[in-house]
Amino acid sequence: MTSNLPGNQILFWVKTMRNNNRLHKYVPSLLLFLLFETVAVALWLAKGNLFYLLNFSYIGGCLGVGTALFAAGKRYARQFVQWAVGSYMLLYLGVLSHENMQIEGFWYYLFLGVFEAATIHYAVAKIFGPLVFGRGWCGYACWTAMVLDLLPYKIPQTPRKKLGFLRYITFAASFVYVAALFLMHAENMEKILFVSFLVGNILYYAVGIVLAFRCKDNRAFCKYLCPVTVFLKPMSYFSLLRVTCDKEKCISCGKCRQVCPMNVDMTDNSRKRLNGTECILCMECVKACPRKAL
Numbered sequence: 001m002t003s004n005l006p007g008n009q010i011l012f013w014v015k016t017m018r019n020n021n022r023l024h025k026y027v028p029s030l031l032l033f034l035l036f037e038t039v040a041v042a043l044w045l046a047k048g049n050l051f052y053l054l055n056f057s058y059i060g061g062c063l064g065v066g067t068a069l070f071a072a073g074k075r076y077a078r079q080f081v082q083w084a085v086g087s088y089m090l091l092y093l094g095v096l097s098h099e100n101m102q103i104e105g106f107w108y109y110l111f112l113g114v115f116e117a118a119t120i121h122y123a124v125a126k127i128f129g130p131l132v133f134g135r136g137w138c139g140y141a142c143w144t145a146m147v148l149d150l151l152p153y154k155i156p157q158t159p160r161k162k163l164g165f166l167r168y169i170t171f172a173a174s175f176v177y178v179a180a181l182f183l184m185h186a187e188n189m190e191k192i193l194f195v196s197f198l199v200g201n202i203l204y205y206a207v208g209i210v211l212a213f214r215c216k217d218n219r220a221f222c223k224y225l226c227p228v229t230v231f232l233k234p235m236s237y238f239s240l241l242r243v244t245c246d247k248e249k250c251i252s253c254g255k256c257r258q259v260c261p262m263n264v265d266m267t268d269n270s271r272k273r274l275n276g277t278e279c280i281l282c283m284e285c286v287k288a289c290p291r292k293a294l
Contacts, residue, residue: 036060134239139280157216256285
């Protein structure tokens with residue numbers, strides 16, 4: 001009996017270490033949830049509104065579950081987050097709550113000098129958030145991309161076009177539109193902004209679908225027209241969360257570049273890599289790498 005004790009103890013410690021290794025891969029998911037929970041509590045206490053606690057707790061919870069599913073090897077992980085968060089923001093916050101969560105809503109509250117709704121959303125998800133998670137918004141929460149990702153061109157079938165300047169036109173147009181409403185002292189401005197949200201989303205989907213089939217690229221709208229990327233791209237340059245390449249494992253097969261929906265060169269670890277600020281952290285490159293170099 002006593003002779004088996006050392007062996008039993010070793011077996012116990014081996015099992016414990018295995019369990020710890022299994023749990024270790026979920027630490028980033030927990031940290032991501034805690035980050036959003038911190039934002040949720042801070043806004044709740046600062047604004048005295050329970051909505052912010054529930055809103056950011058829900059979003060953080062979805063992101064935590066989604067990243068945990070990815071760590072567990074579930075291929076539908078990103079789509080789960082995309083639909084859980086994207087449909088919530090589109091249908092509940094936008095349609096049912098009459099909040100314009102598009103960039104026009106941001107300009108509206110900014111002109112009012114109020115830190116509410118869309119201004120908080122933009123500050124967290126699209127202006128300061130990208131310093132931590134880059135363009136994670138585009139890959140995990142955008143309700144426009146949520147639908148466009150269902151189209152047949154997940155992998156771009158044509159070379160990237162030099163049309164990025166168009167995003168600055170749509171960005172400026174949104175600013176001028178809202179500024180004009182204020183200058184004209186438009187009545188029922190909140191109603192106008194809500195109708196603009198509905199019409200704007202219809203236009204985004206229509207143009208996005210046409211562009212996707214025209215360019216044979218689901219993410220053509222994101223690359224060329226989306227005004228939000230004017231905020232996202234410069235902040236994403238400094239993102240803490242980045243996909244990097246282990247040069248010792250990499251065999252330069254090019255599979256990561258082939259499957260990337262945003263044409264990012266993941267084999268280059270520098271901040272200035274090709275289309276580096278376009279990475280949406282979709283992890284398709286990680287899934288495709290045969291040597292687990294990413």
